[in-house]
Amino acid sequence: MLEILDYAFMRNALLAALLIGVAAPLVGIFMVQRRLSLIGDGLGHVALAGVAVGILTSSSPVLTALLTAVAAAVAIEFTRARGGPTSDLALALMFYGGIALGVVLIGISPEGTPANLTAYLFGSITATTTGDLYVFLALTLVVLLVTWALRPWLFAAAQDEEYARAAGMPVTAVNLILSILTAVTVVVSMRVVGLLLISALMVIPNAAAQAIARSFRGAMTLAVGLGLISAVGGVITSFYAETPSGGTIVLLALALFVVVSVIAAWQRRRDAAHARAERHDHEHGPGCGHEAIRHKDHMDYLHDGHRHAAHGGHYDEHAPDGHAGDEHATGAHARRAHARGAGS
Amino acid sequence: MSPVIEVTDAAFGYAGQPVVSHVTFRLDPGEVVAVLGPNGSGKSTLIKGLVGLTEELGGTTTILGQPLAQAERGLVGYVPQRHTLGTSVRASVAEIVGTGRVAFMSMWRPWARNPARSRQAVARALDLVGLGDRADADVSALSGGQQRRVLIARALATSPEVLIMDEPTAGVDHGNQLVLAGVLERLKARGTTMLIVTHELDALATVVDRVVVIEDGRLTYDGPADSLPPGGTRGHHHDHDDEDTGESAGAPVIPTARIDLGGPRA
Known part of the structure; x- marks a missing residue:
């Protein structure tokens, strides 16, 4: 199996998969906690416009996608914070505008082949260049470091925003930071997973972990493990099966979700078989008299x-x-x- | 004895519009005061003002002698009105209570956090509310009354000087109400100062030293519970009639009183 490491593009793809397998579920759990599971998807749409601008101007598509996605992340946070009945529609306009603009701009650019577009949308194991890899490595390390260091605050703000405000926490800043972390993760993942599928790697491992975990910490650890298996396993599978990497990774993540759900259902059945004591108003606890x-x-x-x-x-x-x-x-x-x- | 909270001719509200005004009262160390009043009277606006969630629009308010705007936030423990701890992701009891400490720490210096000391404080707070043996339980598996005590523990995690609670017993069954009252009695015995918004004075009769009544955005009574004038608190609270502001609709005094629906604001 080690022969896949003989190919430079596979070494790049595997290392990129390793990075996003950890980063995507780690950032994703806070988006799931804020009930914003689909924002990553929208950011992927907008990032395509950034990619197109990069291709058209012959500059780095990763850099232009990063700038566009971060700008969109900030715009999304402010649109949401302002609230109002039209904020949901405003986000939809932004997302569809982004992907439409991206498709059209890539279409009119000389290098814009359909294969090129498909690789950006759905990922490809041959797409990650060594130059990309250094950028991804640096960006992912920043994402991992910030998310890990700030995780107690990210958790507190998402858990009870009103309480966090009452405690004097800079909730708006926390939400903005999370939004930008999501944007960076989307861009880092676009080569291997693709802009239309990256949100899946942020959400599905977390959905699986939620089914079985009993604490936030446990759920987060499990989601990162499942994300890692999905991303690395998906890249390896796509090499041998000659399938597109993004779709393969997501299907593997879904398969793991099914396995974990079955285990969770079995556990619940076992728990339900417990013998219940009689109902009583008295509550047992330290010093309760029993x-x-x-x-x-x-x-x-x-x-x-x-x-x-x-x-x-x-x-x-x-x-x-x-x-x-x-x-x-x-x-x-x-x-x-x-x-x-x-x-x- | 210098007061823990001193409110003088104060007004609180939203978007520059006062909902409660000309409110004057004080809370001395160790005192437990209940805030009563019909839905929409402004009592939630008042206590939310004391934790910085509504705007301070007049008068002077001090917390342990410091002006409200500059007061250290960890001095006040806030227990918001929540019917359940509806978490969108799994969280253990200890993790929820831990947010009580984290929220008060500087996010810009994350390395200054002391997880070991936080864990001790969380364990102490859980012992105080009688949930010491449930620290690792999934919080969504607890009963409604137990979840209220998790919220109280969260507020206790910073060792505050005063606890401010919004309807801690609303929507809790009788057995759990007794347990909750027992927790509040224990806190009172330890000398904890408390300000409690409630519609169920009977459930807290053994704890409350004094009663303050807010009606139509004004403080109309401040004194012992047993000399409360009959009809001093019009109407009783039911869990789902928060939308019903009919009882204050005829009040000419402050039209913006309708803004305060008593429920959690989005």
Whole structure:
């Protein structure tokens, strides 16, 4: 399998995939958190106009796309912040205007072949030049560093904007920074994934991680792992199967989403089989008056001879002795607990 | 004793238009004061003004002697009105409470953050609201009443001098209301100063020292709860009648009172 590393274009494509496999889900989780999953898609549309200007003026398409996407990101943030009934339409005008302008400008430029356009829209493993790679490396490092350093603030602002403002946090600046990070990620990804598909790599690994994770940190880590597998795996697959890289990466990400969803569904079924304790108004907690017993990673509370463990909004019956396979109460035990009613 | 909050002839509102005005009251250390009043009376506008979410449009307001505009934000813990903690992504209880600390730190110096100290503060805050054993739970799996306590813990995470709460017991079932009242009693016993907007004075009767009534954008009563004039708070709050500003529609005093719908603003 290592023979693919003999090709310079594959080395470039794999390294680029490595970078975007990490960066796209990392930035994407905050966009998902702000319920702006599709903004990356719009930025990709607008970036095509920037690419076209680069081709037409024989300057670097990556640079012109970067400038256009960042300008669009700032415009989007201000349009959204101003709000009003027409802000949604204003964004639509911007996005369609961008892609239409891009297609027309690439069409009239001498180098604008249909193959060229397809590579920008859907990605290609042969498209990443060594010159691009250095630019991508530098930009991705900036994106990773800023996102990682600011992640507590990005999380706080997206979680509860009103509260963040009450705390004196510069919420507008945080949103603007996230928007610009998204724009840079879109441009960095355009060679391998393509401008029309990049948003998928920001969203799909996060959608999969959300199905199974229990914390933000866990979801973020898992999404980055899935993104990395999708991007690198997609590039390798596209080399052997001779398929377009962007589509291959996204299909692989979707396949991983299905696998994770099935695991999550199986987990939920297993959890639903837990024996529930009777409903009671009393809430168990430290110092609640019931004896607390450590049980693996949580506390059981001794309630009238039963061991109650908090699970979601209710309590599970846990077996008195913690054999691994006997963690949860047997049916008979649970039925007894239910029969007691809420009297205890 | 110097007051924690002192409001003198103050006005608060939106877009230059006052919703509450000529409000004067003080909150002394350790005091627990309930703010009552019908929907649309301006009580949320008032307490949001104290955390900088509405505009200060007149009079003087000081927090621990500092003018409101310059007051250090971490001194005031804010518990907004939320019926659920509807997060769009997974988050653990500890992560949500942790935002209470992060939001007050300088984003421009991210390296100055001290995660170990934050974790301790978050654990302490969760113990105070009785959720010490649920730190790693998915916050969306908690009951509504437990989620309210997560919001209180978030406000406690900076060890504020005063807690300002908007309807902490609204829409919470009876059992959880008792637990919530117990948490507030515990905070009161520790000497925490609190200003609580509520429609359910009965649920908080054991905690509240004094009552302030806001009607039609004015403060109309300030005194003990048991000598509250009958009908002093017109109408009762129901979860979903926030849109119904009918009860203030006939009030000629301040037309902009309708702006304050009591619910979370977009």
